[in-house]
Amino acid sequence: MATTSIGSASQNDSASRKPQDMGDLWELAYKRLKSGKETEDLVKDYEAFLLQKYLLSTRPDDPPPTTQMVQVVVGQLTEKRDERKWEFNLLGMKVKVREHTEKLLRFLAWADTIVKDAISTQPYAALAWSAVTMLIPLAQNEMGKHEKMIEGFAVINDIQLYWKVGQETYFQASKESTSQQLVDALVEVYSNIFKYQITAILHLAKSQFKRAFAALSLDWADQAEAIRALSKRCSDKMPLAQHLQNQHNAEVLQKQIDASVDILGKILESLRPDRTETRKYEEDSAKSELLRDLIPKPEDEKDKSNYESDKNFNPQRLKDTCEWLLQDKLDRFQNWRDRMDPALLLVYAGPGCGKSVLSRCLIDEGLLSTRPIASTTCYFFFKDGLSNRNNGASAMAAILHQLFSHDPSGELIKIALPYHKTWGQSLAKNLDQLWQIFLECVKSPEAGHVVCVLDALDECTQDSDKLVDKIKQFCCEQQVADERRVKFFITCRPYDHILDSLEFPPNDDLSTSFRVDESSDDIRRDIDRVIDHQIHFSDVGKRLSSSDKDLVSQKLISMENRTYLSKIDKSLISSLPSSVWDAYEEILSRNQDEEQTELLLRIVLAAERPLTLDEANYALTLASAEPQGFASHDELMQDLWSADSISSVIQNLCGLFISVYDRKLYFIHQTAESFLVDPKPERKWKGRFSHGSAHETLGLCCVRYLNLMRGIRTENVAGREWKPSHFIDYCAANWISYFISLGEPSTLVRKEARKVWGTPDELCKWWIPNWRSHNKSAANGDFWRKAPDLTLVSYFGLLPLVCDILGETDTDLKHVSPIGTPLQAAVAQGHDRVVKFLLDKGADANLGGGLWSTLLIAASSEGHANVVRTLLMKKHGVNINVRDGFSSALDHALRRANMKLVDCFLKERDDCDITEDTVLAAFQSPQATQAIKALLEYRRDAIRITENVISGAEDFGSEALELLLREVPHTLEINDRVVQNLFESFDANIVRLVFELRPGDIEITDSLLEAAAGSYAGVSTLKWLLDEHGEKVNVTEDVVISAAENKVHGYDLFAVLWEKRRGQVKLTDSVVRAAQGNEWWGAQILELARS
Template sequence: MSVSRCTCFCLRPRSRETSNDSSTESRVPGSSRLLSETSSSSYPPASSPSQEPEFITRDIWSAAYEQLKNDTSLEPLVTNYEDLFFTLLTPTPTTPTPSSLQTETNPYDVTHPLSKEQFRKLAQIYTETPKSQEKIQNIASSAAKFILRIKEFVGSALAASPPASLAWAGVCLVILPVIINHAEQISAKQTGFSYVMSRFTWYDHLLDLLNRDYWKSHHNFVILRQGIRNEITNLYKLLIEYQLRAYYAYCRPLTTISRDVLKLDDWVAMITGIKEAEKRLQDYMDLNFEQHLLEKLNTISEDAHRRQRKEVTLKFKFPDELPYDVYQAYLDDIDSPLDGTGGGILEHPEFLRWASADDGLFVLSGIPGSGKSVIAKSILTKLPNRRDTTVCSFFFRDNGQGQNMATTALCRILDELFGARIALIDDIIPRLEHLLAQEVRCNLDLLWDILDDATEDTEPGAFTIVLDALDECEPESAGKLCDKISTYLSRPTPRLKFFTTTKPLLSIHEPFHFVQGVIIKSNEDAHCLEHLSKDIERVVASRFKHFATLCIHDEDLKEELLQLVQPKQERTYLFVKLLFDFLDLKIRDGLPRVPREWIAVFKTLPATVKETYLEFLGRIRKVHRNDVRLMLQMVVAATRPLTVWEINTALNIRDCQNGSPNGLGLQTEDAFRDWILDACRFFLDVYNGRVYFIHQTAKDYLLATSDDRSCTKPDWLGEFTNERCHRTLAESCVAYLSLPFVSKARFKDTATHGGASFDSEARYHL
């Protein structure tokens, strides 16, 4: 580019004309025009320290330029740039359009003069201008070198002429430094400008990288990330300022030499300042990277620790034979106490002392159906309201699925313990991480030691262990568990406290006689008996109210029937439940023509649980009695709960032992389930595809011997002993194994054969 172009920079005057209303927007001079357009631009504000700052080049460039505009000492530079911008980038009839600024769609974008793209286009023009300056620089440099070469020679030659010598000294002392400084400043300016422009490109790429996902910072580093943004903004300010000074120097050539002599524009120093700012930015980025790295390493460590904790905790999950939903369903089926009931235990002086103590044992002993499980379940929520304690529990049940094992109980307790306070597992991880889950779950001694060690440093009373129906625990493991509890509570400073419920069994009571604790026999304790009698009356009144709304409207008759339905011999919750289940059956049979006929029905109601079971068996249809007897015997004999499909096959195979071309004629699983519930729903229940007794007392009633005169069974039930039950199940198994497709098949291992026997293989008969 020629010198005339540079002269054009200088000669284009700033517009000072007064515009009318219609032309106000056409030409706003200087910084006021840019300020007005900047305020109308849609640049988003910088992020606050509490937000994640975004690294958008346009926003950072705009923020840096605004800081320059607000610096009054730099106003001449800004004004010069804006005049230069409108001179070169605003098309006029007399101003030729620079080819470097032309675009296909919109050659002149003057709506956003602060655009960094336009700024770079202007810089492109600037880089074409120094050709004439280079000639001047080369001439000055050559002159300086010539003077330096002949300086001593001419000085010695003119030594004889004082006036000439004085003039030459002026050239060497005044003119030579001016020429040298001016040449050096031109060179430094050119080198610096090229460096500045290259850094803009580099930082554009940097900003793009800082917005990538792997540079996104945690909220803890938002302030540090904001510091990086501020440093980049400051660096952009220095880069832009350098360019503005370069534009100013080229547009003001008459003042350039004098400023070069005084070194008012120290281009090298400015580049040094820019590099120092880059160093500060690099320090910020290094710190941010180091913090990110430490955070990632810490996160990896925490994740590994959490996984390790989880892997160890999973070793305390229920065994495969006891699905969690089966256990939870049993727990959900336990009723919550009716309002105002349970005071016989929950308000007992001995219970209150135990509840307020930091350790100790409370044993609630009672006959079946006396509400022991209901009380145990209520303690799960009521005890933490009385004191600061975490309750861990297990509810035993003899269902043949592992719910009657002490090891299963300890696994459940440890799972709840670590679920409530996961940090307690850290000290025992080294002992368990190398063991398989099966090795942990079946080792009662190991499980107890883990419970002891995990709670050794906890506050006394911080954890309470609730064990319900300890009498249904497998006898051998129950004895070991009772001994563990007894030995533990005999120590000087036990950390745990225990609440257990059981039937009145000597084998369970005996180990606890030598420890600090209390055994309450609810069927003998006066306080319990008094409250239990009142509680039973409340429950009966609640159930009778619901019954009466269905079929009785006479208030006097209601009062009379309520007195008749009150239990006389057996005052237990179980009996009340069975009694009203029996009344529901009476409603299904049909309502009496005269409401007072209910009096005769109520006077003949069963008086005990066993009499109620006898009534239920008596209501089974004759056509179903043989199948029901066989089914009850199979459920008693099975070592685990049988599936609906297994019982369906075991019954039908007795009618068609060798199979037939049409198969066994089995019902669908849903249809057979409905048949079970219709035939004997008050003895058997179906959950999750498996068949259970509704209560342990139902099984006890069926197995009662003839010596028990209080237990009468219907004649059609026949011989009902353990031996007879196992014989019935064995006959079905032998009949199944004799089927052609089974007898001809190769032998399978126990697990494979057991898993297929009444499932996939039996489908052959459909």
């Protein structure tokens, strides 16, 4: 195949154009490169590549004229770019590579129009601006291997942008006065840009261009820097004012490119779901187990609820809605989105204003960041009443799960592995540890930009204050932008306690509040659009005539308090209410069976999670039975509604008040629950219910169902095709919490609950294994098989049943089962009321047996502070031998950093010993300083700083030891081993402090210098010793060997000796051998010494 030069046409091609024209300068640059001795072959190879790659359909032996050829090549590039969509797989790409890649894509999207306009008039300029188009398909699957090359392209694009602005302003305005020197310099810049582009493209294409390439450097950073320097020298030839104006215009243009929604959309197109895989880590059991534990499987396999489905439960926004934020006239959203440092945007409004719809649209449409490739959006939608959605720990677990799953580098999850190894499955419930992991992750260079969306923060009812404090503290730290590029987007209702907690100092711009006025024209327009959409596209709306649609529209739009919650119902046309409360009354008043409607509302109100249609079918059928219930499970099955009809039954009973989504039942909105339990009852339905009555209804359904399951014959369940209903799992998991929440349950509930306890086989078969699968603190093994009823009901904390059983017969309170006596079982599970009752009934608190050696150890091991307090108080614990196991229990609480328990131990009893092990346990605590403070506050006089305490402190930091030394220095035990340990294991702060507090007890010797030279705590102690007491010590061979052998700080320690005592540092054979044995620092040490 013949190769034709793209610059081989007549030199008169450009004679009619002035050399200041942009196209001509690029053409001159290309021809200069082609005529150069060192680059001539490079350009020929490039042209051969272009002909082969893009002009296969032409006749290579008879090519078109040069200008036409370039036009064809650039046209082909444009078409291929439009076809390919620049699809990427980000797995394995580091953040820096992603950032540079994103910048290239942004540049390419913006330059699209420029290239198309320049094809006919400025073909060589178009060719230069199309280089990225050639680069992308060549490198898209290997971006990570070409980081420096990609970074160089980003630098070149900045230079192209600057000179495009310059040519459009200064050059065009000063054609006659533009100096030839400036023109020649700019042509040189363009020529080197061509050279960089051509070299990179041929390198990626793996073309055979040995003639040219052998002599060229592939140091991309050096080449890019050289081009930057040429550009700088070129700009120096312009007037300073013009240079500054060009620079400003280029920066403005770059900001416009970054903020362009159209360009962002094109980039998002390149990241289609089938290309942006998420990491499953299936090949690594530790990592996959961590991900599973962060987002545990739902209790019911039908319950697919997770953070993504929780988001998608909210409807998508309609076109032109939510613009009140996206097009905010004050640019609050845009400013928050575009800033690099930690910041918070709080959007607060009343119910029904579309906050959750807004959150979903920002996430789904990629509007939270202008850097989609180099950023990760994590989110969590809170929901009050759902145990896995109403707390900060669940939110942070979901956010970490998303960070790990969408991290292309695969590095972030490694940060969490040590935490998971320590905490196991409980990590997902530990907000403090999860937050610490989050902090470490966002410090990592692989985190990139992180945006956290927390929707409906007001529905975080468990630990919202704690979560808010952490977010606020994080933002206030004002870390350097490159260290923590994290922003928070939060929505909530305008509750004062949340708004106050998120309030920042007056002059601080870290937080931006966006209050949504429910009565504003923008919100009303959004709501009207939603209403109009429902009228035309909802199931009910489609059945309305045109006149009815107009009537419903007028009625709904005229409502004073219309919201996103407004629903279309033809039966409401004649009497549409003017408030949400009235709407609820109207909906419920049209029920077809008031008694069953009330039962269904009680069931949904009491549900621990959204019930499935099948579960609701069982519950409603059981609740509707006569007081005595069903005689058998078969009888219940015959009375159930069919699976096809239960949905319509629910709709007939409650209308739109209860909605069915993904076959699960939900209230129309969280305000519906507030309406039912309102403390000020009005009319028929408002305030008609209480949580207690609802719990009794559903709790009774649960225990009745468990009792029915006990009656099923074994032969009936032997077949593999028979499976119990999913309702058995819900009943087993929740009936006990319902019973306990009632306090004093009714006689009927107590009677039914008493029947639940049957033979061990019946317990094993139906509910205890199910209950244990939802309670990680449950005892292992078949603990129930040899436990009498009294022990079991004590274990589960069912005080009314404990009372009933003790009243039935002379029950043996001393019976020891695998889980101990009834008292031991109650203590281990933290049931304080049962513990007090049994103690008052004469239970022996000092009886051995069971899982724990003493009651105190049993209570403290699971962190039951209330039970510990009960055992330590004289009122109930007068006969308890608290000394037996006190130290072990206190030590355990200290090591687990349960400061609530620690305070309880130390405050309630001052007659128990504080041992050396107790102080060591405090040092081993994750909150060692707080633990030492507690010991000092309550038992200062009992603390001793022994040799073992010093040894124990070295592994857990020195802050707590420093506190102890300052508070009780007289208790410090000083001997040669202690002093040696101090100099070998602690930094200068500790050593200096001990020396100041006990100066007469320490003799500075060469052996201490040797210990400091071998220190694993750094070089500070060695420096202090040489600076402050250098006249007392000599650098012996042993001292030098100690530094040379140190695998942690060996080089730094040796360097200190070399700097301060070079004359005494001898490179003996023993020193050389010591250094050679140090695989970490030996070579550097020897190089320093021999220099």
